[in-house]
Amino acid sequence: MSISRTILITGACHEAGAAVCRALAGAGDAVLLADRDATALEKLAADTGALAVPTDLASPVSVRRLVEQTLGAFGRLDVAVNLGDGIPLAMAYEIPPMRRAGRGRVVNLAATAEARKQSREAALACASTGVSVNAVVPGPHVAAVMVRLCSIT
Numbered sequence: 485m486s487i488s489r490t491i492l493i494t495g496a497c498h499e500a501g502a503a504v505c506r507a508l509a510g511a512g513d514a515v516l517l518a519d520r521d522a523t524a525l526e527k528l529a530a531d532t533g534a535l536a537v538p539t540d541l542a543s544p545v546s547v548r549r550l551v552e553q554t555l556g557a558f559g560r561l562d563v564a565v566n567l568g569d570g571i572p573l574a575m576a577y578e579i580p581p582m583r584r585a586g587r588g589r590v591v592n593l594a595a596t597a598e599a600r601k602q603s604r605e606a607a608l609a610c611a612s613t614g615v616s617v618n619a620v621v622p623g624p625h626v627a628a629v630m631v632r633l634c635s636i637t
Contacts, residue, residue, distance in 0.1 A: 491564075579615060590603075
């Protein structure tokens with residue numbers, strides 16, 4: 485079976501991350517889950533059919549390895565959903581292969597003003613590259629909004 489998209493969800497054990505994963509899993513996409521909590525990550529992966537990649541999202545080496553593994557296994561990274569404190573580091577490694585491909589979508593759960601600022605700066609830097617960057621603030625139906633942003637072509 486060929487995959488439609490390769491989707492990476494960092495901070496996947498976050499409540500919204502798990503909801504996004506459940507919504508996206510099973511749609512013909514390769515969904516990879518990254519988080520520090522290996523036990524919760526494995527459970528979520530088993531429940532959804534996604535792939536678990538335990539990752540220290542505060543470590544540049546770990547995040548770089550995560551993106552390299554994704555590219556090595558699937559040849560591309562189409563969508564990145566980032567939750568939690570590792571948004572700037574995650575984007576630093578996710579966006580370059582998307583830019584090289586001329587397409588991609590980044591959706592960040594930006595709970596702080598700083599995360600929103602970083603997302604806005606990344607969006608402006610990517611404006612003419614075919615890569616879109618969106619920030620969503622926590623609130624009701626946040627997972628549904630994030631899933632919708634992942635689906636826009």
